[in-house]
Amino acid sequence: MDSFFIRSEIPADIPAIFEVNLQAFGQDGEARLVRALRNDRDYIHELSLVAVHDNKVIGHILFVPVSIESEDDQTPAVALAPLSVAFEYQCRGVGSSLIEEGLRACRQLGHRIVIVVGHPSYYPRFGFTTAPVLGIKAPFSCDNKVFMACPLVPGALDGVHGTVRYPPAFDAEGAHAS
Incomplete structure (x- = not known):
């Protein structure tokens, strides 16, 4: 594969991001989640990144x-959710690059902790x-x-x-919906 680059999403990317999530997960739950999160007042534009190859969105994070x-404290963090790569571009370093660039962007914006449910x-x-070994629990049932x-x-x-x-x-x- 030729090279790809990573940048913040732009409005024109929205349909392609939906399609990449739909394709990567084989159903539309994550794609609908991204759409709902984008409409949230706490949405951070700089932390919605796309991987682009030949003017085509091939991945999203x-x-x-x-x-x-806890009972006596509240610590801000960010959750990585979701990460998606178009099927034909999987296992080519696109996902790793999106994670690395995303973590860099999180650091640059002053975030200190990232949570993920993943492999x-x-x-x-x-x-x-x-x-869980750190004392941080999920609000839903999942394998530790x-x-x-x-x-x-x-x-x-x-x-x-x-x-x-x-x-x-x-x-x-999204993830918690049945």
């Missing part, structure tokens, strides 16, 4: 604000570790190995514990 809440053999290479956190700065996870609170769109459209 989104980071959205979440919080880690336990894929995300650790980017600094993610199992969140797939619920992970990544500190973006040293010590960011020190003393952080509680349950992650996602935007309402996750319950209405």
